[in-house]
Amino acid sequence: MMSKDGFGKSRILKTNAMFYRLLTLIFILLSVTFFSFGQPKSTAKNTLGISVYQQYCMSCHQADGGGVPRMTPPLTGTSFVTGDKKRLINIILNGLNEPIVVNDEEYYNPMASFSFLTDQQIAAVLTYIRTQLGNKSTSITAQEVTVVRKQGAVKK
Ligand code: HEC
Numbered sequence: 001m002m003s004k005d006g007f008g009k010s011r012i013l014k015t016n017a018m019f020y021r022l023l024t025l026i027f028i029l030l031s032v033t034f035f036s037f038g039q040p041k042s043t044a045k046n047t048l049g050i051s052v053y054q055q056y057c058m059s060c061h062q063a064d065g066g067g068v069p070r071m072t073p074p075l076t077g078t079s080f081v082t083g084d085k086k087r088l089i090n091i092i093l094n095g096l097n098e099p100i101v102v103n104d105e106e107y108y109n110p111m112a113s114f115s116f117l118t119d120q121q122i123a124a125v126l127t128y129i130r131t132q133l134g135n136k137s138t139s140i141t142a143q144e145v146t147v148v149r150k151q152g153a154v155k156k
Helices: 002-044 047-056 085-094 119-131 142-150
Strands: 100-102 105-107
Touching (some): 119 142
Antiparallel strands (some): 100 105
16 A cells, blocks of 8 residues: 555645756747747848848948048947937937937938938937947837927937
8 A cells, every 4th residue: 555655645746847948849849939030020020221221321331330530430339329318319310410429430421301201210229229230229219200300409
């Protein structure tokens, strides 16, 4: 009787252990699947930002946002890009034509206005440069661009 009970217990324990191992395996598989499906989605989400960047910004600021020494400032790790949203939106709406210091380098070349882009395009490209190109800042919505545009700082 005793040995039978002991045997029975250990079988239950073994079954339990197997059950938990199976659960762990399922959990790992699920998270791997979730992760690999989640990845392309998060980059695919901002295809608009990527295409606007490639069409309108890349020629000067370069594909990696590194800029061109003494010609075009970088977009990586600059306070203009990762800092105040309103100032950043205004740079795109109005262009920029004043001496600026970016990462200890002085730049003074004019950048044209991109106010012809839609609020959605501007939001997408600014979200792209704030969250990619080595930056980890917050995104910008089309509504935020609309508000800044309405405040009337736009000169065409
Ligand atoms: C013709 C080249 C050119 C193009 C195209 C261009 N820029 Fe610029 N950008 C510049 C220059 C030059 C400056 C510095 C302006 C100054 O010194 O007043 C600048 C400055 C900036 C700045 C502020 C400084 C910094 O590096 O943080 C941001 C942000 C910026 N550009 C984003 C963009 C975005 C986004 C686009 C595309 C929509 C774009 N630029 C397209 C040349 C360009």
